[in-house]
Amino acid sequence: MAKETGRKLIAQHKKARHDYHILDTYECGLVLTGTEVKSLRQGRASLVDGFAQINDGEAWLYHVHIPEYAQGTWTNHAARRKRKLLLHRSEIDKLTGKLQETGLTLVPLALYFKEGRAKVEIGLARGKxxxxxxxxxxxxxxxxxxxxxxxxxxxxxxx
The missing domain is CATH 1.20.5 (Single alpha-helices involved in coiled-coils or other helix-helix interfaces)
Incomplete structure (x- = not known):
């Protein structure tokens, strides 16, 4: 089976660019369960209420809605659980320093598959x-x- 190439968009937070000044963007991997990936492959997700935080040196994504997989069984996931973001240590350290400033937050901008792997684009943002x-x-x-x-x-x- 050949791997997918390119970028397949799943969800986009269009209102984020209206509500925030995006200062910088980062591409992050996501730690997901099997049913989450299957649900994303069906093109179902919402970034509207989502945000990211850095806790104890790890980046986490909160309130992103990935609906339960229809054919899932007892192994199904919670729709709005917190998910770990995969970033390089240097990026996490840089973000930690910038988030100390008042008024800055991390907002998910897009959720997509890149070469078969789920990625999320987060933006360092200041509210408008x-x-x-x-x-x-x-x-x-x-x-x-x-x-x-x-x-x-x-x-x-x-x-």
């Missing part, structure tokens, strides 16, 4: 204020309107 969110929406809207105007002008030139 309400006016930051409004400003980002306004900038996106202005950019969209400018692009529309430019494409309309190009269409008029072609005629």
């Amino acid at each position: 204020k309400e006016y930051d969110k409004r400003q980002a929406l306004r900038e996106r809207q202005d950019r969209r309107e400018a692009e529309r105007a430019m494409s309309a002008a190009r269409r008029r030139q072609r005629r």
Whole structure:
């Protein structure tokens, strides 16, 4: 059986980039049980309430919802259990130092399979204020309107 190549996205936390300024991203492995992997292969997961913390020199992922595997038996997993993240010691030490600053948190951004292994992309994030969110929406809207105007002008030139 050939291994998968590339990146197969399972779940993405789209609202995270709206609610937080993402300062840095890290790719982590996950310690999972068999039924969790089977459930992920069916493309079922939610990162919405998830966050990561570093406790006793180990990184942990909390509140990520991986539903129970439908064909699982008594070996099935709890849907919102804490899961260990696999990071290099130097990355954990760097994150520990940065998390000492106030207002910084670790947020899961994406959950995917890479070469057959489950990975999660976590972001070192600082929460946005309400006016930051409004400003980002306004900038996106202005950019969209400018692009529309430019494409309309190009269409008029072609005629």
